[in-house]
Amino acid sequence: AQSVTQLGSHVSVSEGALVLLRCNYSSSVPPYLFWYVQYPNQGLQLLLKYTSAATLVKGINGFEAEFKKSETSFHLTKPSAHMSDAAEYFCAVSELTGNQFYFGTGTSLTVIP
């Protein structure tokens, strides 16, 4: 089974500062990788996904992530945090069949005005 590790269950940044949320996966085969965002009392929404095309993936709301095979990482970044970015973020890995998603335990992002 694959596993996903998100370093830092809570991250705080100042408004306008860089956002960096870390995700590492365990897989000998490059998987499909996803970042989801969850706003309070809502379901998960897809931010972006990596499916073996470009290693730098751009998503919604100014977020992007870079797939680094040598580091088995898929960190999420945003150059300038906005108050509306405060939410829970989940990294996920999918098996090739699509039968199973493996989710990290999530990172709660707080944006300080």
Next chain:
Amino acid sequence: NAGVTQTPKFHILKTGQSMTLQCAQDMNHGYLSWYRQDPGMGLRRIHYSVAAGITDKGEVPDGYNVSRSNTEDFPLRLESAAPSQTSVYFCASGLYRGDGELFFGEGSRLTVL
């Protein structure tokens, strides 16, 4: 399209009572799944289905039953609720392939007293 619709959004029940959480999708997805979300645990898959008439157990299936009689609906039944089943439940659908993302409902918050 409504996407994935879950009902109810909130419910309180007593230990030993039964309850069915409803899930309906209108995207003609073959894959449907139920997850529970608990603090610090991320999302854990309870049951899933890859087509009507086919269901299988996920990571945490004990105490839950599912059925899939058509493409659209995937109800989750708690036959005899326990306090350990207090959680937020999400239904998710997808195309059952690795590069296909999951689409989530808004969740059902269940409290078992």
